[in-house]
Amino acid sequence: MSSVECLVNIAEIEGRGRSLVASHPLKAGQVLLTDSPILLYSPLPFINPQSHQHHLTPTSSYCNHCFKTLLQSPFSPCPSCSLLFCNTTCLSRASSSSHSPYVCQALSRLQNSSDLLLNHPLERHVQARFLIAAFNLSIVSPPHFQTLLSLQGTVTDNDASNAHFLHSLISAVCPPPSIPSIELTAALLAKDRLNAFGLMEPFNEQLERSVRAYGIYPKASFFNHDCLPNACRFDYVDSAHHNNTDMIVRILHDVPQGREICLSYFPVNLDYSTRQKRLLEDYGFACDCDRCKVEANWSDIDNDKDGDDNNDEEDEVMDEDDEEEEDEDEQMVASGGAENEGTDFPHAYFFVTYMCNVNNCGGTLAPLPPSSATPSNVMECNVCGNLKSNDAI
């Protein structure tokens, strides 16, 4: 068992692979870990500005290095490709990392050859961006590239066929200095599929929430999934802080030492069959968490009672939002969940306590960090950012 951060250890759990387990008793709201991405990439398609109306060409309104919204002009364009960066500091950092001469040339060439991707789904464009970022990582930071390779990822037939196409595209249009094999390309796609997190656009009640950037977070990649998790992640991509792309994981309620800490890989309000389908298709396992065991016996109508479900908008990896917890019914009862006794929905307390009730939000509420061992009674939503007093719940 090795340690990722002093509050959790990595443990091998049969049937679940590497898992994060509490190395101490943890308190509600406590920050479990803060993780920085080893690579970030944009979710935008490649569109050749020469062959399309300018107004149809998607342009980013955020910095191409730190992904903060570009607010104050003048920004700093890359002198070679004109992609925008917040300022000269971001541009200079990017030039030796995320926007190296290889990336600059590769993105420009793919943009100009985007007709080769014309009949391919958006997912293929995004995978091409991921591969450019990953090949670049092998040049600018070999240790981080080794970390990427150490993440979980079993190649499926789909990964193999996507790798076949993307390998020939990249080899022809923008080969990296040392051309990787098709097998390595497929392995990288599998790592991306299982481990990438979406950094989300700010919540807007009227709009479907979209991904601003995808990132690989090496420590957070060890979190397994639970449909009623005991931790959730926060990101603050537009914060003024220079570590604005860091992910922060907080505990939802007290957790004893030795307990596995899990995130939900998608909003917790999805119904049973949607969750099972997504976990099987995207992550290759059938979930048998306590919630699934209960809901497996429900009829389809019953399955609608766990929320708005069917937010199929984000099929990407550890999608956007994430969520809440459960897993220790004792904990729930101790904190007021006794009203659920005798029902077939023992986790109702979880929804009442940890699910944000703002319209169209679907986020998870986690207590603010405790101050000097006193628990906070203010809950923060990891999607809309609303703060709410625990007393009001």
Ligand SMILES: C[S@@+](CC[C@H](N)C(=O)[O-])C[C@H]1O[C@@H](n2cnc3c(N)ncnc32)[C@H](O)[C@@H]1O
């Ligand atoms: C992001 S990784 C999590 C860490 C991974 N267990 C490892 O060994 O590196 C996602 C993969 O972990 C496994 N996994 C996650 N949650 C699981 C669960 N509840 N039951 C079984 N396997 C799970 C699946 O193989 C999934 O594709």
